[in-house]
Structures are given as structure tokens and as C-alpha cells.
Amino acid sequence: MLHITVTAKKSVDPELDGLGRPFVGYEAGMTPDEMYEANHGEWAVGARAQNERFALFSFGRTVIQAVEIESLELTNEREPDDTRDHRYTIHGKILSNGHPVFDKYVGKPTPVSVARNPVRYFNDEELDGGSGALCRCGCEGWTTRGDFIPGHDQRAIHERIARIGTVAEFLDWMDVVRPASLKA
Numbered sequence: 001m002l003h004i005t006v007t008a009k010k011s012v013d014p015e016l017d018g019l020g021r022p023f024v025g026y027e028a029g030m031t032p033d034e035m036y037e038a039n040h041g042e043w044a045v046g047a048r049a050q051n052e053r054f055a056l057f058s059f060g061r062t063v064i065q066a067v068e069i070e071s072l073e074l075t076n077e078r079e080p081d082d083t084r085d086h087r088y089t090i091h092g093k094i095l096s097n098g099h100p101v102f103d104k105y106v107g108k109p110t111p112v113s114v115a116r117n118p119v120r121y122f123n124d125e126e127l128d129g130g131s132g133a134l135c136r137c138g139c140e141g142w143t144t145r146g147d148f149i150p151g152h153d154q155r156a157i158h159e160r161i162a163r164i165g166t167v168a169e170f171l172d173w174m175d176v177v178r179p180a181s182l183k184a
């Protein structure tokens with residue numbers, strides 16, 4: 001799941017906001033539509049968001065909204081010389097009472113640890129569709145079982161070898177850091 005921590009309600013310049021909003025963030029008393037409007041963009045969500053079905057939004061360590069993601073729209077494309085990430089707007093359906101994601105998370109404590117980056121991901125094995133864990137190769141895909149998506153263990157090994165150099169160089173390096181025999 002995608003998890004986004006929103007700020008307290010604050011004014012923004014509608015001219016600079018990709019959605020033309022006068023403010024973003026959360027304040028008590030907002031309706032679900034108002035929360036969605038103020039917070040569904042614009043986020044540097046990264047490629048992994050393409051695979052996520054649900055987005056949670058938290059304010060002050062409490063989940064305030066759950067959305068079933070329908071599409072991601074690039075609404076704030078950076079200039080080529082701008083090293084910051086492109087920003088996307090999340091379009092989807094606001095979930096309500098009775099939906100398992102809403103019932104499990106909304107109004108409850110934020111399920112991810114505190115971090116500087118407002119965009120986080122976590123895996124809900126039950127509700128994300130039975131996926132296992134993040135693939136250890138670093139591809140950000142989910143495994144169905146074990147540590148790797150099939151074939152990605154090879155990818156991970158070869159990436160390590162390439163860090164050292166050729167396979168021969170890797171063997172030389174390995175024999176130094178972990179000799180086959182402990183005889184001096």
C-alpha cells in the first residue's frame with residue numbers, strides 16, 4: 001500500500017499548484033471530498049505506485065482517508081535540469097465504512113514509522129492481494145513466496161559481482177575476504 005502523510009492545512013499559490021488549489025493539507029471537520037481534493041496530489045510517488053491498489057493518508061499519526069487507486073496522473077513535470085522528482089496526482093475512489101481497507105485503517109494509528117519523506121510504502125499481506133514481501137533484489141516488486149521474485153536472486157548476485165568487477169575479480173576478492181580455508 002501507498003501511505004502518504006499530509007500536512008496541516010496551508011495556503012498554496014493556485015498558479016503554481018498543478019491542480020489549481022488554494023490550499024492543501026488537513027484540518028478537523030473536512031468532509032471526505034474536501035480531504036481528497038486537498039491531498040490527492042501532488043506527490044513524488046516513484047515507479048512503485050503503479051503497482052499499488054490502495055493509498056492511505058495520515059495526519060498527525062492517524063489515518064484520515066483511504067483511496068482505491070484508479071490512476072496516477074503526472075501533474076507536475078519537472079524541467080530537465082530540475083533534479084527533483086516528477087509529481088503525480090492520485091485519482092481514485094474514496095473508501096468508506098464497510099470497505100475492508102477503510103475498516104482496518106481509517107481512524108486508527110498510522111501503520112508506518114515516522115519518516116521525513118511523506119511518501120511511504122508498506123505491505124498488507126491480506127489486503128494487497130496475498131503478496132509476500134518486498135523482493136530482496138531491490139526491484140521494489142512483491143514476492144509471492146521466499147525472498148525473491150523468480151530469477152531475481154540471479155540478478156541480485158550478478159549485481160554484487162559487477163560491483164567488484166569481472167567474475168574472476170569477484171573470486172579473487174571473495175577469496176581474500178572469506179578464504180576457503182582458515183589455515184594461515
Ligand SMILES: [Zn+2]
Nearest residue numbers: 135137139152
Ligand atoms: Zn526483484
